[in-house]
Amino acid sequence: MIEKRYGIIFDMDNTLLQSRIDFGGMKKAVFEEMVVRGLCAADLAWRDHTASQLIELARESGKMTQEAETVIWGAVERFEREGMHEAILEPHVPDMLADLHEHGYLTVLTNNARSAAVEALTRTGIAHYFDYIAGREQMTALKPSPSGILYVQNQYPHVPGERWIFIGDSWIDGKAAQDGGIRFFAYRGDVEEMERRGVRPHVHIRHMKELAGHVRD
Known part of the structure; x- marks a missing residue:
């Protein structure tokens, strides 16, 4: 051997x-959840970040709750599973x-x-x-x-x-x-x-x- x-x-x-993951759509979904929950400014240049970097920015805001993080990661995982189904x-x-x-x-x-x-x-x-x-x-x-x-x-x-x-x-x-x-x-x-x-x-x-x-x- x-x-x-x-x-x-x-x-x-x-x-x-x-x-087949729609990374652009994933980032947009994360950003929109962050804006709705007051975790970032609406004019944030979200396209310049990965989804994980956006989530890290939300954590750094000090306003991220466990519920919000669960919802955001849930959105990410939906894009992952949909994209990998046909990979x-x-x-x-x-x-x-x-x-x-x-x-x-x-x-x-x-x-x-x-x-x-x-x-x-x-x-x-x-x-x-x-x-x-x-x-x-x-x-x-x-x-x-x-x-x-x-x-x-x-x-x-x-x-x-x-x-x-x-x-x-x-x-x-x-x-x-x-x-x-x-x-x-x-x-x-x-x-x-x-x-x-x-x-x-x-x-x-x-x-x-x-x-x-x-x-x-």
Whole structure:
């Protein structure tokens, strides 16, 4: 049996799965709930934030009640489940996972609810490849915070930091990886946005079939 030498963390949406989540609609729904509940100003530039960042702003207002947070996260989860119901795999993902699973601990780190992630990965036939699936419930703060990175690493303390890799499509994935002290492999994504946010990928990947060669370099 081949010794597992790597810790490999995957983002899910637009990395493993072609996301159908309406992120714009999700952000708008969160923003509207915040305005109605007096958690932010009506002129807030909500399009410049992720849904999780908007929720963090609501917390920072000091006015967020448990009831309000439950309602807002409920709206987020509705968009997640609707978007993932029709999600399909990114090209070459099954072959890539089959190639890598003997060489590393394969994990998923997503800002989505863990139950929704498990459901989507199971429906698309790849859940069995992963040693661990972490959702927002496992983080103290969502990506771009490195909280989830550190949580996943703590599940495999025998894997040294230099052997960890995070593969994702977004600047928030890259920021989480950098602040967590591990390498970031950018899968497609908006390169200009990453540069603007100070994210410097270790490598850029256009096709998942390229990943195995980079992991073993």
